[in-house]
Amino acid sequence: xxxxxxxxxxxxxxxxxxxKGWLAAHKWLFxxxxxxxxxxxxxxxxxxxxxxxxxxxxxxxxxxxFLPLTDPYVILQSxxxxxxxxxxxxxxxTIVVLFYLLxxxxxxxxxxxxxxxxxxxxxxxxxxxxxxxxxxxxxPTRYWMLGMTLVAAAVTGSIAWEMVNPVSMMHRGLIFGLGxxxxxxxxxxxFDLFVMRHGWCGHLCPVGAFYSLxxxxxxxxxxxxAREACxxxxxxxxxxxxxxxxxxxLKAIDGTPPVILESNCTNCGRCIDVxxxxxxxxxxxxxxxxxxxxxxxxxxxxxxx
Amino acid sequence: MDNENKxxxxxxxxxxxxxxRMACGVGLLGLGVGLYARHAKALPPAAIRPxxxxxxxxxxxxxxxxxxCVRDCPFDILHLAKPEEPMSTGTPYFVARQLPCEMCEDxxxxxxxxxxxxxxxxxxxxxxxxxxxxxxxxxxxxxxxGLRCDICxxxxxxxxxxxxxxxxxxxxxxxxxxxxxxxxxxHCTGCGKCEKACPTEVASIKVFPLYMAKGQLSSHYRLGWVxxxxxxxxxxxxxxxxxxxxxxxxxx
Numbered sequence: 001x002x003x004x005x006x007x008x009x010x011x012x013x014x015x016x017x018x019x020k021g022w023l024a025a026h027k028w029l030f031x032x033x034x035x036x037x038x039x040x041x042x043x044x045x046x047x048x049x050x051x052x053x054x055x056x057x058x059x060x061x062x063x064x065x066f067l068p069l070t071d072p073y074v075i076l077q078s079x080x081x082x083x084x085x086x087x088x089x090x091x092x093x094t095i096v097v098l099f100y101l102l103x104x105x106x107x108x109x110x111x112x113x114x115x116x117x118x119x120x121x122x123x124x125x126x127x128x129x130x131x132x133x134x135x136x137x138x139x140p141t142r143y144w145m146l147g148m149t150l151v152a153a154a155v156t157g158s159i160a161w162e163m164v165n166p167v168s169m170m171h172r173g174l175i176f177g178l179g180x181x182x183x184x185x186x187x188x189x190x191f192d193l194f195v196m197r198h199g200w201c202g203h204l205c206p207v208g209a210f211y212s213l214x215x216x217x218x219x220x221x222x223x224x225x226a227r228e229a230c231x232x233x234x235x236x237x238x239x240x241x242x243x244x245x246x247x248x249x250l251k252a253i254d255g256t257p258p259v260i261l262e263s264n265c266t267n268c269g270r271c272i273d274v275x276x277x278x279x280x281x282x283x284x285x286x287x288x289x290x291x292x293x294x295x296x297x298x299x300x301x302x303x304x305x
Numbered sequence: 306m307d308n309e310n311k312x313x314x315x316x317x318x319x320x321x322x323x324x325x326r327m328a329c330g331v332g333l334l335g336l337g338v339g340l341y342a343r344h345a346k347a348l349p350p351a352a353i354r355p356x357x358x359x360x361x362x363x364x365x366x367x368x369x370x371x372x373x374c375v376r377d378c379p380f381d382i383l384h385l386a387k388p389e390e391p392m393s394t395g396t397p398y399f400v401a402r403q404l405p406c407e408m409c410e411d412x413x414x415x416x417x418x419x420x421x422x423x424x425x426x427x428x429x430x431x432x433x434x435x436x437x438x439x440x441x442x443x444x445x446x447x448x449x450x451g452l453r454c455d456i457c458x459x460x461x462x463x464x465x466x467x468x469x470x471x472x473x474x475x476x477x478x479x480x481x482x483x484x485x486x487x488x489x490x491x492h493c494t495g496c497g498k499c500e501k502a503c504p505t506e507v508a509s510i511k512v513f514p515l516y517m518a519k520g521q522l523s524s525h526y527r528l529g530w531v532x533x534x535x536x537x538x539x540x541x542x543x544x545x546x547x548x549x550x551x552x553x554x555x556x557x
Binding site for chain 1: 343385387394422
């Protein structure tokens with residue numbers, strides 16, 4: 001037991017690979033990377049090869065001249081700057097909000113946003129290089145950032161945050177030409193690598209903060225049908241970009257039901273991959289009952305409400 | 306009681322300190338973003354917005370930087386501003402001297418705009434006001450030098466309305482005529498074809514955003530001859546024939 005604990009402490013996921021095989025221990029990671037890269041490619045085959053499936057960028061896109069998708073956050077800023085968009089953009093907002101109410105608010109962060117590729121790489125490198133120190137900025141800072149961007153929109157009467165937003169800068173840059181945006185992205189990368197663990201996506205990004213507000217009511221959530229099978233290997237905490245969301249559901253703190261309801265869970269599914277005991281699975285926010293398949297001893301399982 | 310209070314007081318102090326630090330940091334960042342945004346509201350003179358663009362103050366609030374106008378422009382003249390360019394990042398513009406607007410009759414860029422930053426009520430491209438051509442340098446304009454260049458006049462899509470050639474005596478030779486290109490703001494769309502086609506090394510006629518190119522009369526000014534035409538006759542008493550440059554406005 002001690003030996004396994006030590007190996008898993010050095011390289012999270014080793015136990016899971018041994019128990020489930022490499023493929024099953026990387027299933028969601030693989031799907032997620034495919035989604036991130038695939039969505040980016042859908043945008044890029046137009047300008048690269050003249051195959052126009054999707055036009056635009058993550059702020060607004062038009063798929064096959066049929067499906068409008070609008071970022072509700074940028075429209076909110078536009079409204080605060082006292083401009084009402086045309087109907088097409090509003091239809092796009094409705095579709096996007098409904099979609100993320102289904103799949104999880106911050107699924108945007110882990111399945112769509114291109115900056116996640118950058119910051120995940122920074123984190124991977126940080127672990128590989130054994131960089132330990134991390135600046136302390138509290139996680140709720142992102143909500144202050146969100147508030148700041150909204151106030152800036154209202155006060156300046158313009159979508160001020162869009163001038164510096166690394167998220168749209170990266171996506172727009174890759175499709176329409178980066179310019180000096182690479183310097184901003186390099187700054188985000190170096191910040192995450194040297195200054196702060198999960199710094200941008202986990203603490204500062206107002207886009208993620210906005211989508212986490214949708215995540216408050218979202219249907220798809222990580223459930224823990226076998227939380228009493230947890231052997232405290234800590235692998236899920238090691239890979240989770242928002243580890244604070246796991247503990248209440250995993251340890252049944254204050255009678256928390258076995259489902260991660262914290263709005264900052266990005267539904268990335270990496271915890272499912274790295275758990276050798278299959279504690280986690282995708283489910284809905286209503287999955288409040290523990291699987292009765294798992295033999296349970298002595299722990300009261302009746303979820304409150 | 307004291308023992309219970311002490312850690313919570315310390316925690317409270319810590320919480321307040323953390324919150325203050327966070328608020329100050331984010332506040333400073335916000336100040337920077339706000340000032341940056343304010344600066345970017347002054348559009349640089351060489352950047353011309355697509356047809357139907359709202360006035361700059363409203364445009365920066367309405368445009369969500371999606372680039373659909375760029376995509377639907379059949380002549381690929383539009384760009385999205387990069388962060389290092391001195392205007393709102395990601396907003397569309399064109400540079401007339403590089404590629405001017407071709408003034409498509411169906412205005413696909415405006416149709417593509419999902420927010421109305423390009424005003425959908427613009428149906429006739431000849432009514433668009435992307436900017437205004439200004440003959441900026443009379444010292445280099447070939448027509449002013451006495452040649453019959455006329456290129457700006459001939460390439461103008463609204464020929465004889467937006468640009469006319471006015472005749473003046475060439476006093477240098479005493480026997481020739483200057484054909485002076487004159488831009489008329491009521492018909493010029495700001496497409497930039499004249500600037501693009503101008504044969505001088507640096508264009509002698511340039512398109513500027515309207516706020517730079519236009520002056521404005523004070524609101525109380527009345528043009529006597531216009532008022533006279535409107536009224537169908539002289540405004541003063543019949544005997545009053547004093548030449549008047551302008552008259553103070555009357556409440557009618």
